[in-house]
Amino acid sequence: MEAIDQLSVHLEKRPDNLIKAKKEGQKIVGYLPGGFLPEELVLAAGAVPVCLLRGGDSSMVQLSSQYICRWIDTFYRCQIGLGMSGKDPYYNILDLMVSPITDNHARALSDVLSYNTDLDIFSFGVPHMKEPATRDYYLHGITGLKNKLEALTDNRITDDKLREAIRLCNRERELLRKISLLRKSEQVPISCADFVALNHGSYLADKTFMVNLLESVYDDLQAPTVETLKGPRILLTGSTLAIGDSLVLDIIEETGGMIVIEEFAEGIRPYWEDVKSEGDPMEALADCYFMDRICPAWFRPGTERLDFLIKLVNDFNVDGVIWYQLMFRESYKTESYYFPDRLKRETGLRMLLLESDYNPSEAGPMSTCAETFIQTIGER
Amino acid sequence: MTVYYDELFGLCGFQDKEIEKEKVRIEKVFEKIDIGPDDMDRTVKRVNEQFDIQLLGVRKLLRAWLLELLDLSLAKEEKKKVVYYGYPSIQGPGMAIKAAGGEGLYVGCPDAILCHTVGMIFDKLTPMLEAGENGGLPPGHGLCSLQQIRSGALALGIIPVPDLVTGSSYYCDMGSKADELLHEIYGHPSIYIDGSMDSKWGEFPSCDPERIKFLGQQINKLFDKVKEHIGVEVNGSSLKKAIQISRELFSELGQLTYLMMADPMPISGVASGMAINLAAASTGRSMTEGPDAVKTLCGEVRERVNKGLGIVEKGAPRVLNFAQHFSDPGITHMMEDAGLAVAASFVTVPPGKRDPSLTLNNISEELAEAGLRAGVYHSTYGFAKRFVDAVRELKIDGVLWGYQYNCRPIALGSHLFKQFIEEETGVPVLSLEIDLYESRSYGVETLRTKVETFAEILKAKKATETQGN
Numbered sequence: 059m060e061a062i063d064q065l066s067v068h069l070e071k072r073p074d075n076l077i078k079a080k081k082e083g084q085k086i087v088g089y090l091p092g093g094f095l096p097e098e099l100v101l102a103a104g105a106v107p108v109c110l111l112r113g114g115d116s117s118m119v120q121l122s123s124q125y126i127c128r129w130i131d132t133f134y135r136c137q138i139g140l141g142m143s144g145k146d147p148y149y150n151i152l153d154l155m156v157s158p159i160t161d162n163h164a165r166a167l168s169d170v171l172s173y174n175t176d177l178d179i180f181s182f183g184v185p186h187m188k189e190p191a192t193r194d195y196y197l198h199g200i201t202g203l204k205n206k207l208e209a210l211t212d213n214r215i216t217d218d219k220l221r222e223a224i225r226l227c228n229r230e231r232e233l234l235r236k237i238s239l240l241r242k243s244e245q246v247p248i249s250c251a252d253f254v255a256l257n258h259g260s261y262l263a264d265k266t267f268m269v270n271l272l273e274s275v276y277d278d279l280q281a282p283t284v285e286t287l288k289g290p291r292i293l294l295t296g297s298t299l300a301i302g303d304s305l306v307l308d309i310i311e312e313t314g315g316m317i318v319i320e321e322f323a324e325g326i327r328p329y330w331e332d333v334k335s336e337g338d339p340m341e342a343l344a345d346c347y348f349m350d351r352i353c354p355a356w357f358r359p360g361t362e363r364l365d366f367l368i369k370l371v372n373d374f375n376v377d378g379v380i381w382y383q384l385m386f387r388e389s390y391k392t393e394s395y396y397f398p399d400r401l402k403r404e405t406g407l408r409m410l411l412l413e414s415d416y417n418p419s420e421a422g423p424m425s426t427c428a429e430t431f432i433q434t435i436g437e438r
Numbered sequence: 439m440t441v442y443y444d445e446l447f448g449l450c451g452f453q454d455k456e457i458e459k460e461k462v463r464i465e466k467v468f469e470k471i472d473i474g475p476d477d478m479d480r481t482v483k484r485v486n487e488q489f490d491i492q493l494l495g496v497r498k499l500l501r502a503w504l505l506e507l508l509d510l511s512l513a514k515e516e517k518k519k520v521v522y523y524g525y526p527s528i529q530g531p532g533m534a535i536k537a538a539g540g541e542g543l544y545v546g547c548p549d550a551i552l553c554h555t556v557g558m559i560f561d562k563l564t565p566m567l568e569a570g571e572n573g574g575l576p577p578g579h580g581l582c583s584l585q586q587i588r589s590g591a592l593a594l595g596i597i598p599v600p601d602l603v604t605g606s607s608y609y610c611d612m613g614s615k616a617d618e619l620l621h622e623i624y625g626h627p628s629i630y631i632d633g634s635m636d637s638k639w640g641e642f643p644s645c646d647p648e649r650i651k652f653l654g655q656q657i658n659k660l661f662d663k664v665k666e667h668i669g670v671e672v673n674g675s676s677l678k679k680a681i682q683i684s685r686e687l688f689s690e691l692g693q694l695t696y697l698m699m700a701d702p703m704p705i706s707g708v709a710s711g712m713a714i715n716l717a718a719a720s721t722g723r724s725m726t727e728g729p730d731a732v733k734t735l736c737g738e739v740r741e742r743v744n745k746g747l748g749i750v751e752k753g754a755p756r757v758l759n760f761a762q763h764f765s766d767p768g769i770t771h772m773m774e775d776a777g778l779a780v781a782a783s784f785v786t787v788p789p790g791k792r793d794p795s796l797t798l799n800n801i802s803e804e805l806a807e808a809g810l811r812a813g814v815y816h817s818t819y820g821f822a823k824r825f826v827d828a829v830r831e832l833k834i835d836g837v838l839w840g841y842q843y844n845c846r847p848i849a850l851g852s853h854l855f856k857q858f859i860e861e862e863t864g865v866p867v868l869s870l871e872i873d874l875y876e877s878r879s880y881g882v883e884t885l886r887t888k889v890e891t892f893a894e895i896l897k898a899k900k901a902t903e904t905q906g907n
Contacts, residue, residue, distance in 0.1 A: 127852035127871060129580040129843050159636040161611045162846035169818040172639035173854055183634025185652075186607050186614070191659075192632060195652045199636065358607055358614045358630040359621070386580045388846070392615040395574035396622045 059252050061275045065259045068271075072262055073147035079106060085153040085211050090137075090167070091261065091298070091324040093351060094158035094184045096200060096343040098223035098333070101265060102215045103207040108148050109261035110155070111325055112140055113300020116416045125170050131163040132384040132415045133298040133324065141171045148262075149177075154210055156203060157181045161356040163387065180206050186358050188349055197344040204340070220339040226265055227333065233272035234260065234329040240279055241318045242374050245286040247279045250294065250317030251307050257327050258301045289316035290436045293370055296382035297355065297390045299325035305421060306382050306412060313429040314436065319374045321367060323354030355389035364397055371405050378408055378435035380428070385415040408435060442475040443468070449485050450504055450559070451497030460508065467511040470596045471556055472565065481560050488558075488767040490705055490749075495735020499712045500559065502727035506546065506720045507555040513544035514598035519668045521545045524605035524613040525584055525718065528809035530677065531604070531631075531657055533684055535664055536721035538676035543668070548597045549584040550719035550764065553875050554712060556596075557765025563876050566590035574619050580844045583875040585616035592620065599624045602667045604660055608633025608653060609815050609847055629663045631656045635817055635847070642820035643790055643811050650796075650810060654803030661802070677801045683725050687717055690732035695786040697739045699832060701756070702748020703779035704739045707770045711762025714785060750779045755835035755896035758782040758828055766877035772886055773838065776893035780838070787828040789813060814847075821847075822855050826862045834865055836896040838889070840872040843880075866899065868892040 076086055085105040089095040100107040113132075118139030125138055140146040149155075155177050157168040165181075172179050182199030185192035204215050234257060240247050256275065260268050292315045294306070299322045310317055320326050333339075333346040352366045371379065379401060381394050398409040410431040412424050443464060447457045457464070468474065473481075490496050513520045519539065523532045525547045536545040557563040570586030571577050573593050591597045603620070605613040607630040617628040633653045637645050661672040691714060698710050713732050716724045742748070757778045763769040773780045789811045798804050810816045813824035829837060839855045842848045856869040870888060873880045 125853050127841070127843065127849050129849045129852075130846065159634055162635075162850055165635060165818070166846070166850035169639060169850060169854060173858065179638065181636045181638055183636035183649075185632045185634055186611075187630060187632045189632075189659075191652060191655045195634065195648065198648050199634075356611050356615075358632070359618045359628070360615075388579070388581055388612045389615050391576075391579050391581065392574065392612075392619050395576075396619060 059248075059275070061271055061278070062252055062255050065255065065263065065271060068263055068267060069259060073151070076106060076108070076151055080151055080153070086151050087154045087156060087207070087210075088148060088152040089156040090158060090164055091300075092158060092160050092164070092184075092354070093323070093328040094160060094347055095156055096347050097265075098220060098227050098343060099200065099204055099207055099215060101223040101226065102219040103211045104213045105153075105207060105211050108152070110137060110140075110148060111258065111261050111301045112136070112146065112148075113298065113325075114303030114305065114416050115139070116418060118143060119416050125174060126166060129386050130166045131297070131387040133300055134163040134167045136300070136416060137167050138170050141167070141177070142174060152177060154206070155179045158184045158199075160184045160354065161389065184348070186356060188353065188357070193344055193349050196348040197340065200343060200347075201340060217339055221335065224333045224335065224339060224342070226269060228335075230260055230265065230269050230272065231327070231329040231332055233269065233276055234327065237272065237276050237279060238319070238329065246316060246318055247286055249287060249311070250320060251304070251311065254299065254307065254320065254326070258325070260327050261301075287316050289314050290377040290432055291316055291318045291375055292432075293317075293319050293321065293367065293374065293376045293379045294382060295321040295367060295379065296384070297323050297387045298384055299382070301325070303414075303416065305424065306380075306414065309421070309425045309428045310380065310432070313425065313432050315380075315428065315432040318376065319370050321352070321363075321370060328352065355393050360389065360393055364393065364400065367397070368401070368404055371401070371407060376407065378410065378431060380431070381409055381411045383411060383413045385413060442478050446478060446482050446485065447504070449482065449491050449497065449500075451494070451501035452504075463508045463512055466515070467508050470511055470594070471560070471562060473560060473562065477560065477562070484561060485559060488708065488771065490709055493705065493709070493735060493738045495731055495738050496709050496712075498727065498731035498734055499709065499716065502716060502723045502731050503551070503554050503712065504559070505727060506551050506716075506723040509544060509722055510546055510548055510551050510597055518542055518544040519670075520598055520600040520602075521664070521668065522548050522588075522600045522603045524603075524610070524617070525550045526609070526814065527606045528657075528805060528815065530680065530805045530808075531660055533680035533721050534661075534672050534677040535670060537680040537683060538672045539668070539670040543670060545721045547719040548591060549588040549875070550715060552587050552591055552597070553584070553764035554715060554719065557876065558712070558767060563587060563765055564878065566594060566596065567876055567878070569593040573623070575616065582612040582616065582844050583873055585612060587875065589616065589620060592624065600626050602627055602629065602664065604629040604631060606815075607631055608635070608656070611846065612844075627663075627667055629660050631660055633815070635815070637817040637820070639817075639819045642813065642816055642823050644793065645810055645816060647796070650798070650803055650807045653806035653810070654798075654800065657802035657805055658800070674801050677805070684717070686729040687724060687732065690729055690736055691717060692788070693736050694732055694739065695782070697736060697743060698781045698786070699756070700743040700748070701779070702746070702752040702754065703750050703756075703781045704742040704748050706749055706774060707759065707762045707780040707783070708767040709735065711770065711783070714783065715762075715764065750774055750777060753900070754779040755893065755900050756781050756833065757836045757838055757896070758784070758786070758825065758832065758834045759838040760784050760840045761874055763877070764875045766881070768882045769877060769885060772882045773889050776886075776890045777897060778836075778838075778889070778893050782828060782832050782834060784824065784828070787824075787831050789824070818851050818854065822851060822858045825855065825859050829859065829863045829865050835900055836865060836892065837867040838870060838892070839867050840870045840874065842874050843871045844873065866892070866895060
């Protein structure tokens with residue numbers, strides 16, 4: 059796909075362009091994935107949001123062992139490695155790192171980097187339940203972030219600037235949603251790898267460039283000549299799908315599966331809801347980013363997400379579910395025990411659990427499991 | 439009439455009449471746990487070897503724990519409503535629910551109770567752990583062993599399905615998620631006390647007042663839900679009653695922890711750990727039997743201190759151990775046998791006083807503030823800072839940072855704590871990966887080499903310092 063090539067070129071140049079922007083006075087704000095940081099605030103402050111979403115690198119996981127034990131989620135250990143390595147192009151240029159504290163794995167990264175580096179880290183809490191009081195606490199957190207960003211950039215985040223940023227980000231979400239929904243069709247016009255590349259790209263690329271790119275992708279995909287894909291239809295879910303963690307996608311594709319929808323707490327930008335344009339913009343951000351979005355497994359209870367998975371299975375006419383589990387993310391591991399029963403009961407489908415610690419040696423066993431599963435559901 | 443467990447219960451502080459009185463209850467619970475005559479020789483030997491049963495206070499503590507086990511296991515059969523809370527949790531809410539609910543209510547932390555009884559005394563936790571592993575908390579994934587024990591004990595029918603559970607969503611993800619798993623299986627309601635540990639590094643003991651307000655609101659929510667689900671109304675007066683009830687026990691525990699600082703260390707950390715954890719795990723026997731048991735123990739320990747008696751050599755390096763093992767006394771003994779006075783634990787030095795300028799609106803906010811001020815629930819920095827304060831105040835020679843590998847809020851400090859405490863105090867720290875709740879993978883022999891080497895380093899350092907003086 060030509061757009062993917064354009065995106066690759068843009069992302070290749072992105073670190074250098076950010077260094078240039080930084081020299082010209084723009085502030086670079088890194089943040090942890092999970093969808094709890096409203097990028098609109100960063101954009102409205104005139105800074106550049108950059109998601110710290112690189113993963114899949116076993117050498118960085120290995121490096122993290124100098125700073126933390128292995129019982130922490132693989133992605134966050136990888137981030138610790140990247141943050142401490144001094145070699146990551148994004149960590150090296152940050153003026154501020156924002157750490158929404160979702161669970162203890164995110165806290166581990168924040169604590170280790172706070173102690174061992176000079177990074178300016180701003181943490182705010184993401185409660186684990188959807189209640190009026192928890193929403194208020196989240197709103198309090200992002201209000202603190204707003205103040206921090208204003209101090210960092212010396213720019214006031216006015217309601218008008220915020221609304222403008224909301225419009226831009228809503229457009230990005232809308233386009234990602236429209237492209238994703240094209241996969242409900244029997245004729246799937248875009249591969250999961252390409253969709254994930256677009257979604258991942260949206261975390262790093264210049265926002266206006268990304269919106270324009272998504273516009274053209276959406277137009278292209280609606281053309282009648284577009285080539286469509288075949289294979290058993292898979293829902294891929296899990297905690298984190300990082301940039302560079304492509305093994306699972308490659309294996310599913312190579313073994314004949316076709317991922318038609320992904321659901322991840324981290325690494326897939328939430329695009330199902332938009333920020334409301336009316337009313338107080340901060341309240342609207344809190345509603346969209348905390349109350350309205352599908353909660354990750356570390357919410358209590360995680361029922362909403364499991365309900366949503368069942369809905370996706372039905373809406374996207376899925377043949378099987380693959381649960382991609384990173385090691386030691388206990389919330390997901392626990393749910394992976396009882397969800398298959400519910401899935402079977404309500405949809406008749408099976409689930410395959412694949413686990414990863416970003417270790418290259420996992421490829422063989424993972425491939426065998428995926429192949430067997432896809433063959434089995436293909437015979438359905 | 440003589441029964442096969444007479445000797446054991448006698449060793450554990452029971453009088454003959456009481457054994458007779460509790461006979462039916464004991465046998466019902468033994469049947470559930472699968473304890474029979476074949477287990478007795480081994481168990482009696484274990485109690486004789488692992489506990490200082492010459493001390494009446496120790497025997498009384500063992501008795502209190504065993505009675506708590508009976509109460510827990512038989513709570514439903516004895517027509518009680520049952521509420522479980524998670525470990526660790528902010529002191530207070532569990533006690534307040536018990537104070538409000540009275541005799542018709544059982545409130546406790548089942549997994550911690552099972553560790554200290556079925557594990558510590560009988561060494562029979564494995565079937566529960568295996569049942570927990572087969573029930574959705576598999577091995578090899580760093581899932582909490584306390585939760586495996588609770589899950590397994592429910593699956594095996596050793597403890598009753600509760601009417602309500604509550605857990606610390608402010609601290610631990612695993613506990614809340616395991617509650618959710620058990621809700622899926624058994625259907626009982628779970629009340630999650632939410633919060634967020636979002637203080638930045640270096641901020642302690644102060645915190646954003648919104649954190650206190652939020653946690654206080656969540657504690658209030660718990661009390662509302664308790665009323666809704668089990669009809670027990672917790673209010674300011676039951677909270678005050680709970681504080682009054684527990685004051686005597688905590689006062690005795692305070693004395694005990696300071697007596698442990700004597701040189702030579704007067705008793706094993708096993709005994710002090712049993713006393714401290716009784717208060718954390720139980721709201722029943724800890725209050726009825728606990729104060730007398732700890733008071734008796736304090737008297738005996740004082741006597742030993744006055745006579746200059748101890749269980750390690752005088753001048754042995756004084757070590758702060760994060761927490762004593764919950765189910766395997768052999769691990770604490772191994773540390774002591776290595777020549778370490780494992781005298782202090784994390785809780786030996788109480789937290790600082792409340793900032794008088796803080797405005798707190800209700801008793802739930804007071805509980806929340808006190809919980810956060812204790813450090814563990816505040817932040818990694820707050821947690822580590824409490825260690826530093828304790829090392830300085832107690833003139834500690836070394837720290838055994840036995841981090842619970844499958845408890846994320848603790849494990850995330852695996853390396854940080856060592857770095858931070860050593861940099862702040864200059865005192866050597868051994869970062870020791872451990873499972874404080876069960877010892878299948880982290881047993882005495884797997885830990886011994888590291889602990890003995892650390893002990894030699896501390897002894898050599900102390901000898902050099904003494905010569906230097």
